Amino acid sequence: MAETADGGPGDGTAEVLDRPLPDGVRRRVVQIVADAFGGLTVAELPGQLRQYARFTPSRRAKFAGNAMAAALETEPLFRQRIGEKLREAQPELAGALDSGSPPPAADPLDVAAAAYVLRPTGWVKLVTAAGEEAQRADAERAGEESRAELERLREELERAREQTRLDTERLRTELEAARKEADSLRRKLRAALSDVKRGEAALRKLQGEMEAARAEGQAQVSAAESESRRLKARLGEAEAALEGTRRAAREGRSVEDMRVRLLLDTLLDATQGLRRELALPPVSVRPAETVDAVEPGRMTPKDIAARALSEHDPAVLDQLLALPQAHLLVDGYNVTKTGYPQMPLEKQRLRLLGQLSQLAAQTGAEVTCVFDGAELVAPVLLAPPRGVRVLFSKPGVTADELIRQLVRAEPPGRPVIVASTDREVADGVARAGARPVASAMLLKRLS
Numbered sequence: 001m002a003e004t005a006d007g008g009p010g011d012g013t014a015e016v017l018d019r020p021l022p023d024g025v026r027r028r029v030v031q032i033v034a035d036a037f038g039g040l041t042v043a044e045l046p047g048q049l050r051q052y053a054r055f056t057p058s059r060r061a062k063f064a065g066n067a068m069a070a071a072l073e074t075e076p077l078f079r080q081r082i083g084e085k086l087r088e089a090q091p092e093l094a095g096a097l098d099s100g101s102p103p104p105a106a107d108p109l110d111v112a113a114a115a116y117v118l119r120p121t122g123w124v125k126l127v128t129a130a131g132e133e134a135q136r137a138d139a140e141r142a143g144e145e146s147r148a149e150l151e152r153l154r155e156e157l158e159r160a161r162e163q164t165r166l167d168t169e170r171l172r173t174e175l176e177a178a179r180k181e182a183d184s185l186r187r188k189l190r191a192a193l194s195d196v197k198r199g200e201a202a203l204r205k206l207q208g209e210m211e212a213a214r215a216e217g218q219a220q221v222s223a224a225e226s227e228s229r230r231l232k233a234r235l236g237e238a239e240a241a242l243e244g245t246r247r248a249a250r251e252g253r254s255v256e257d258m259r260v261r262l263l264l265d266t267l268l269d270a271t272q273g274l275r276r277e278l279a280l281p282p283v284s285v286r287p288a289e290t291v292d293a294v295e296p297g298r299m300t301p302k303d304i305a306a307r308a309l310s311e312h313d314p315a316v317l318d319q320l321l322a323l324p325q326a327h328l329l330v331d332g333y334n335v336t337k338t339g340y341p342q343m344p345l346e347k348q349r350l351r352l353l354g355q356l357s358q359l360a361a362q363t364g365a366e367v368t369c370v371f372d373g374a375e376l377v378a379p380v381l382l383a384p385p386r387g388v389r390v391l392f393s394k395p396g397v398t399a400d401e402l403i404r405q406l407v408r409a410e411p412p413g414r415p416v417i418v419a420s421t422d423r424e425v426a427d428g429v430a431r432a433g434a435r436p437v438a439s440a441m442l443l444k445r446l447s
Helices: 023-037 047-052 057-063 065-074 076-089 091-099 108-118 123-278 314-321 332-339 345-363 399-409 423-431 439-446
Strands: 327-331 366-371 388-392 416-419 435-437
Touching: 023 057, 023 065, 023 076, 023 108, 023 123, 047 057, 047 065, 057 065, 065 076, 076 091, 076 108, 091 108, 108 123, 314 345, 314 416, 314 435, 314 439, 327 332, 327 345, 327 399, 332 345, 332 366, 332 399, 332 439, 345 366, 345 388, 345 439, 366 399, 399 416, 399 423, 416 423, 416 439, 423 435
Parallel strands: 327 366, 327 416, 366 388, 416 435
Antiparallel strands: none
């Protein structure tokens, strides 16, 4: 018997399984290998299984099941070592398989798995018989489950029938209640129709009464109109009597008027005597003289140009700025590019604003300098000099348009002087009442 287990002449290793190993048998075989795995050294293990040497049996069966089954099939030495471990663990089952008479009470799957590992004579029949037994067991188990499922479905069907019967009874009860409610609603509907008919009769009665009331109202309106005409006649008589009374009152009041007039003459005579007694001088100032206006002989912004000065004489600008509340508007880049165009824009602005600050201090006039915002590549950080208001036009608005807006904002009659060489600007501000001067004149005055 030992000779057969060690691969002697009676060994069943020459037998070949002509069908796949049943699943139940394969699981038992993997479990046998996983249990015996730990009793082998790393050197005794095939190369593909050495990485699982430190795994627990359950983890080996889970992660290395396919590898262990393949090694058991292809590595005879490894299968022999696993068989030795199985003989040590289950000697009775191994001895029974060697003798060719497996124990009848043993699990067919355990017998087939042990036969697959030990490979005694006739192991293929044992494995095949175990597979068929497992299939029969599975079939019987499936039959039992089917019978249990059928029994459960029968019970559910019976419960469903009972529930259907209860629902039917409930629906019959509800239908009966609905029929009774419908009968009640029919009776209420007949009663409502009777009420509607009575209401229609009452409405016809009320319509008749309303017609009678309307006729009575018309008769009362006719009587009221007659009474109104009679009252109007009496009102005319009363007005005639009132007019006669007023006429009599006016005739009686003429005496009182004469007395009041006599008292007024007395007061006037007394006032004239008081004036002669106090020797009061005549009034030298009249109310018309307190109104601000230009009298003949006084200068206006338009009169300055008519004097004997040249149109480009800076003295003309001084005379204009000497007018009361004069306001000088300067087209900044127009002036700087006329006077010193070779300088950078920043230095042009600083030079012009410094000179305008001195001019504002000398003349006391209001000075506003306007620059075109389109010339800028970035916002200007600038502290305006004393006495000069600095403005930049918004995007999309030119400096010329901003100057015209400033001129239109001034009240009519205020002296406004605009320094610019732009003819369109000069014509526009002149029509608005301002006095244009050339940029060259301002430059001469500033220098």
